[in-house]
Amino acid sequence: MKTKRVLVAGATGYLGQYLVKELKKRGYWVRVLIRHEDQMRKFDAVDDYFIGQVTEPQTIVGVTKDIDWVFSTIGITRQKDGLTYMDVDYRGNSNLLAEALHNQVEAFHYTSAINGDKLRHLKIFEAKERFVDELKMAGIDYCIFRPNGFFSDMRDFLQMAKSGRVYLFGDGRYKLNPIHGEDLAAVCVDKAEARCKESIIGGVDVLSQNELAELALKAWGKPIKITHLPDWTRRFTIWLARTFTSSKTYGPIEFFMTAMASDNVAPSYGSKRLEDFFRSEVNEIRMKV
Known part of the structure; x- marks a missing residue:
């Protein structure tokens, strides 16, 4: 053939x-x-x-x-x-x-x-x-x-967790499987x-936003500290971005913040775990320091 x-x-x-x-x-x-x-x-x-x-x-x-x-x-x-x-x-x-x-x-x-x-x-x-x-x-x-x-999109959580605290909108119970x-x-x-x-x-691990935040904090060896912001702050941030910035700026913001306000669970495929990815990313960052 x-x-x-x-x-x-x-x-x-x-x-x-x-x-x-x-x-x-x-x-x-x-x-x-x-x-x-x-x-x-x-x-x-x-x-x-x-x-x-x-x-x-x-x-x-x-x-x-x-x-x-x-x-x-x-x-x-x-x-x-x-x-x-x-x-x-x-x-x-x-x-x-x-x-x-x-x-x-x-x-x-x-x-x-x-x-x-x-x-x-x-x-x-x-x-x-x-x-x-x-x-x-x-x-x-x-x-x-x-x-x-993508796992690569989850680096934003990892970066936030580096400071020792992750901020989430709402109660953090919405699920996704990157x-x-x-x-x-x-x-x-x-x-x-x-x-x-x-x-x-979607990926093999179906995680709530709270679980995702915990994985990111654990990867850095940090205690679990998650702050839940009221959902009106998310909606207000989207409104501010749309009102006072160009689509170049607000496009990624409205996408990320809209996605965070609902479950995004797809049929699961593959074998790679987000926990392993986070650990590998942290090790790589530390080796560069």
């Missing part, structure tokens, strides 16, 4: 790097889309590099030539370079899809997030879900991955091979 040729866009990001490793481990031919030549050093072994910017369509002409599958993890959490969510999460992916359609790519796989389709009023999801809609109407085989929070990038990459490739259309993906 012919080896599938895969393009990974967003390959330098947290999930993208794990996707490249997983695809190579399974014997796929892999091309990565990068923005700068010096980003080549991030990869141990890929078959081809393509340098271009998805927000500048003339620079990615030919990126999907001879490609069977596209995996796109392109998106921004903290905006920079004057680019908006619409510029990157929507138009950037739309430009890439146009190339895929032009070159008759077999399938396009895209990473949004859990509940993105229900939270379109948030700036970050307004753009992501507009692209999801476009992809579903494009006439190409597709899979939409909707992961829960997933490690390595586990998520394996699930994404599994789902692509199974030609799944849409999948919600």
Whole structure:
């Protein structure tokens, strides 16, 4: 059987790097889309590099030539370079899809997030879900991955815990099950091979926010000190951010604070534990000191 040729866009990001490793481990031919030549050093072994910017369509002409599958993890959490969510999460992916359609790519796989389709009023999801809609109407085989929070996102809790206290909104009982990038990459490739259309993906540990805070404090060897703030402070902070800052600033704030106000539990996959990740992160930080 012919080896599938895969393009990974967003390959330098947290999930993208794990996707490249997983695809190579399974014997796929892999091309990565990068923005700068010096980003080549991030990869141990890929078959081809393509340098271009998805927000500048003339620079990615030919990126999907001879490609069977596209995996796109392109998106921004903290905006920079004057680019908006619409510029990157929507138009950037739309430009890439146009190339895929032009070159008759077999399938396009895209990473949004859990509940993105229900939270379109948030700036970050307004753009992501507009692209999801476009992809579903494009006439190409597709899979939409909707992961829960990444382990890397949980570093915010770890950073807070370093001071010896974690602050939570409400009673801290809402649950989530974040997933490690390595586990998520394996699930994404599994789902692509199974030609799944849409999948919600979470990690093995379902934790309340209180339990998550405890793990972060324990990783630092700190006593358990958690302060619960009244929920009106969360809503007021979102209002302040939306009223007095640009979407560049308030986008990540409203996303994080909205997610903290409900359960976000997805079907569990993988084997990596958040407790081990926190311990490893703390050890790494201490070795650098």
